[in-house]
Amino acid sequence: MGADTKLMHAGMLSGHRMVGCKVENSKGEHLGKIEDIIIDEEQGRVAYALLSFGGFLGMGNKLFAFPWASLRHDRVEKKVILDVDKESLRNAPGFDRDSWPDMADRSWGVRIHDYYKSPYYWQ
16 A cells, blocks of 8 residues: 555545546536646645646636635545636636736635635634
């Protein structure tokens, strides 16, 4: 049994295992994939998952940060579930791959968490 498998059995998960993982909504519609995991060093917590949606809805060059708490990992199907419909993604706050926001800025974080109705991870 490899180290990665042991982590899964203990309820822990390698960030490496999540990057590239497909993302679906609760209806089973494909939304995209996880590009990266963002860690808040001061809090010692995973803060966000960065998702890309390919050419989906004309958002091919954009990334979207989702509060970690808004995602569920399906270990059996090896996918991530995000309870958001495609229409909500049309208005979702995103950013260009070459122009990242200051994710340490709490006002930016409040905007993201409020949009997805997720509790602030830093409280």
